[in-house]
Structure formats: C-alpha cells, structure tokens
Amino acid sequence: MALHELSVGVGLRQVWIGPRDDDGLMTIPAGTVVGTAYAGVQAKYSRALVITPSDVQRIVAAGDDRPFHTFLEAPTDVPTGELRTQISDTALIALITGVTEFGSDPAKLVPLSTDKLGDEDNLIIWGSRKSVETGSTSFGARKWETYFLPNVRAAAFPHPWEISTIGEFRWTLALNMSTVDPWGRTLAVGTHGCTEAAWFLLKTRYQPFFDYFEGDGAETEFQLTKGALVKYNTPLISSIVSCVDGVMTGVTVDAAGLATFAGAPADGAHIAIQYEYE
Numbered sequence: 001m002a003l004h005e006l007s008v009g010v011g012l013r014q015v016w017i018g019p020r021d022d023d024g025l026m027t028i029p030a031g032t033v034v035g036t037a038y039a040g041v042q043a044k045y046s047r048a049l050v051i052t053p054s055d056v057q058r059i060v061a062a063g064d065d066r067p068f069h070t071f072l073e074a075p076t077d078v079p080t081g082e083l084r085t086q087i088s089d090t091a092l093i094a095l096i097t098g099v100t101e102f103g104s105d106p107a108k109l110v111p112l113s114t115d116k117l118g119d120e121d122n123l124i125i126w127g128s129r130k131s132v133e134t135g136s137t138s139f140g141a142r143k144w145e146t147y148f149l150p151n152v153r154a155a156a157f158p159h160p161w162e163i164s165t166i167g168e169f170r171w172t173l174a175l176n177m178s179t180v181d182p183w184g185r186t187l188a189v190g191t192h193g194c195t196e197a198a199w200f201l202l203k204t205r206y207q208p209f210f211d212y213f214e215g216d217g218a219e220t221e222f223q224l225t226k227g228a229l230v231k232y233n234t235p236l237i238s239s240i241v242s243c244v245d246g247v248m249t250g251v252t253v254d255a256a257g258l259a260t261f262a263g264a265p266a267d268g269a270h271i272a273i274q275y276e277y278e
Contacts, residue, residue, distance in 0.1 A: 008131055008132055008134055010129065010130065010131070011129050011130065012046050012047070012048060012049055012127060012128075012129050013127075013128050013129050013130060013144075013207070014042065014046070014127065014128055015042065015043040015046040015049055015083060015125065015126070015127035016039055016040045016041070016042050016043070016125070016126055016127075016210070017040050017041055017042075017043055017092065017095065017096060017123055017124070017125050018038070018039070018040025018041065018095075018123065018124050018212070019040075019095065019121045019122070019123060019124075020121070020122040020123055020124045020150070020151060020152075021270065023180070023184055023270055024150060024151070024178060024179070024180035024184045025124075025183075025184045025212055025270045025272050026038060026039075026040055026124050026210075026212040026272075028212060028213070028214040028270070032214070034213075034214065034215070034216045034218075034219045035213070035219045035221055035222050035223060036213075036222075036223060037211035037212065037213060037222065037223060037224060037225045038211070038212045038213070039209070039210060039211055039212065039225050040095075040124070041089075041091060041092050041095050043083060043085050043089070043092055043127075044085065044087055044089060045085050045086050045087045046083065046084070046085050046127065047084040047085060047086055047168055048082065048083070048084040049081070049082075049083050049125075049127040049147060050081055050082045050083075050084075051079060051080075051081040051147060051149075051173075051175065051199060052079060052080050052081060053079045054075030054076075054077050054078060054079050054080075055075060056072045056073060056074070056075055057071075057072070057073040057074065057075065057076060058070055058071075058072060059071040059073060078174055078175055078176055078177070078198060079175040079198050079199065080172070080173060080174060080175065081149070081152075081172075081173035081174075081175060082170060082171065082172055082173060083125070083127075083154070083170070083171040083173060084168040084169070084170050084171070085168065085169050086166050086167070086168055086169070087169070088158065088159065088169055089169075090108050090109075090110040093110045093112070093156060094110050096120065096123065096154045096156065096171065097111075097112075097114070097116060097117075097120055097154075097156055098116050098119070098120045098121050099111045099114055099116060112156060112158065117155070120153060120154065120155075122151055122152065122153065122176070123149075123151075123152040123153070123154060124148075124149065124150055124151075124152070125149040125152050125154075125173070126146055126147065126148045126149065126182075126210060127146065127147050128144050128145065128146040128147075128207065128208055129144070129145055129146075130142065130143075130144055130145075131143045131144060131145045131203075141205075143203060143204065143205060144203070144204045144205070144206065144207050144208055144276075145201065145202070145203055146201070146202040146203075146204070146208050147199060147200070147201060147202075148182045148199065148200040148201075148202055149173070149175055149198070149199045150178035150180065150181075150182060150197075150198075150199070150200070151175070151176040151177065151178040151198070152173050152174065152175055152176065153173070153174045153176065154171045154172065154173050154174075155171065155172050156169075156170075156171060157169070157170040157171070157172065158170075175198040175199055176198065177196040177197065177198050178196065178197055178198065179195065179196055181197075181200065182200060182202070182210070182272070182274060183272045183274065184270065184272055202274075204276050205276060206276035206277060206278050207276060207277055207278065208274060208275070208276055209224075209225060209226050209274070209275055209276070209277060210272065210273070210274050211224050211225050211272075211273050211275075212270065212271065212272055212273075213265075213270075213271040213273075214268065214269065214270060214271065215264060215265025215266055215267060215268065215269040215271060216264075216265075216267050216268075217264055217265075217266055217267035218264050219264055219265075220260055220261045220262075220263070220264045221258055221259070221260050221261075222258070222259045222260075222261070222271065222273075223257060223258055223259075224253070224257035224258070224259060224273065224275060225257075226257060226275070226277040227256050227257040250262045250263070253275075259273065
C-alpha cells in the first residue's frame with residue numbers, strides 16, 4: 001500500500017486563491033520584489049469547499065421494447081463547485097471579480113454585479129483539510145488532504161442579511177480543464193494518465209503550501225512563506241531543479257525556509273514550489 005493512499009478527512013482548514021497566468025501558475029503581481037513569495041489571497045474563515053463532478057451522458061440503445069446497452073459518454077458541462085465563507089473580504093472580492101478596491105481608510109468600497117461579470121480572470125484555488133491515515137503501515141497518523149483547482153472561474157453571491165443570522169458569502173465555481181499539473185508541467189499520459197484535468201487530489205504528511213516566484217536572471221535566494229519548513233515536494237523551476245523520489249537537486253532550503261538555487265532562474269521565469277510545514 002502506498003504512503004498516504006488511504007485516509008479519511010474532516011472539515012476545511014484553509015483556502016487560498018490567486019489569478020492564473022497563461023502557463024498555469026499564479027500570476028505574480030507587478031512590483032513584487034524578486035525573491036519574495038506570492039501565495040495569492042487567503043479566503044479566511046472558509047466554511048466549505050464543495051466540488052460537484054460533471055455527470056456523464058447516459059445514452060441508451062434500445063430495441064424490441066427493451067434497452068440492451070447503455071453508453072457512458074463524456075459530459076456536456078464542466079465540474080462545478082461552491083466556496084463559502086462567513087466574512088466579507090473586499091480584497092478577496094476585488095481579486096476574484098477583477099474589480100478594484102477603492103476608498104481611503106477607514107472606508108473601503110468594492111463594486112459588485114458589474115459589467116465585468118462573465119469576463120473575470122481565471123483563478124487557481126486550493127484548499128486543505130486534516131485527515132487520518134487508514135492504511136495498515138501507519139494507521140492513525142495525522143495526514144492532510146488538498147483539493148487543487150488549476151483553472152477556475154468564480155461568481156459572487158454576498159451574504160443574505162437576516163435577523164439573528166450571520167450568513168455566508170458564497171462563490172459559485174466553474175472548474176475548467178487544465179493541460180498542466182499544479183507545478184505547471186504539461187499533463188502526459190505516461191506521467192499523469194491523462195492530458196487534461198479539472199482538479200487534483202493531493203495527500204501529504206504535513207500541511208501543504210504553494211509559493212510562487214518570478215526570476216530575474218540574477219537572484220538565487222527565494223524566501224518561502226512558511227519559515228518552519230518540514231519537507232518540500234516536486235517543484236517546477238524550468239530546467240534548473242529536478243526532483244527524483246522526493247529529493248530535489250540544484251537547490252537547498254535552510255531551517256528558516258530560504259531556498260537557494262545553484263543557478264539563478266531566468267528573467268521572467270515562473271517558479272512554483274509546493275512544500276509541507278508544521
């Protein structure tokens with residue numbers, strides 16, 4: 001039995017959202033200092049991340065007053081989903097809907113139901129929850145499960161305002177197909193078993209995190225968001241770093257979470273590192 005293969009989870013610990021670039025990684029905001037991580041915006045106090053897979057087409061072949069075969073064909077729609085939170089976050093609303101938060105402290109405004117509806121940016125969304133291992137070799141050990149949505153569109157449905165009710169801010173999701181995995185690698189039958197996917201299930205020993213960077217051809221040091229680094233897995237940094245059986249070559253990470261590369265990533269190169277922390 002493979003490590004982490006069998007587990008059962010509960011709840012929803014954290015959700016992060018960021019704009020998707022054409023290469024399938026998060027878009028680094030303009031002005032971000034080279035070597036500084038961008039992880040998107042956290043959807044704080046998330047209550048639920050629900051994904052509903054597309055239903056297949058059931059086409060029945062019939063004759064002589066009875067069906068004799070049913071074909072299961074590809075769906076005619078993409079998977080859908082829903083993200084629910086209990087707080088109203090204007091920065092998150094602006095990011096997802098593509099509008100601009102404006103005003104000056106202590107007053108902040110964000111437009112809703114605008115002319116950009118249907119023309120929002122594509123997003124990357126991931127959320128994780130704690131679980132427990134149910135395999136025989138490490139039964140009962142704490143694990144983590146993560147849904148990674150690499151190509152999403154979202155629409156906002158704000159809280160209903162009712163007496164004695166907090167309400168939930170609801171985002172409806174459309175999970176479009178992606179031709180790359182969470183690290184930006186092209187999906188291939190030999191590696192992934194498919195060439196397109198709408199979402200991924202990730203299982204890890206410790207809490208996972210995704211950091212994104214952009215190279216400038218000179219910088220070799222990149223600071224991960226979570227300083228207490230436990231383990232890092234399968235990065236994609238162009239051809240600079242490779243990973244075999246969980247071991248990266250061409251980069252070292254110290255106890256403070258500073259990743260140092262043997263060679264500087266090229267100017268404009270996107271860097272994605274998924275790692276685990278406690």
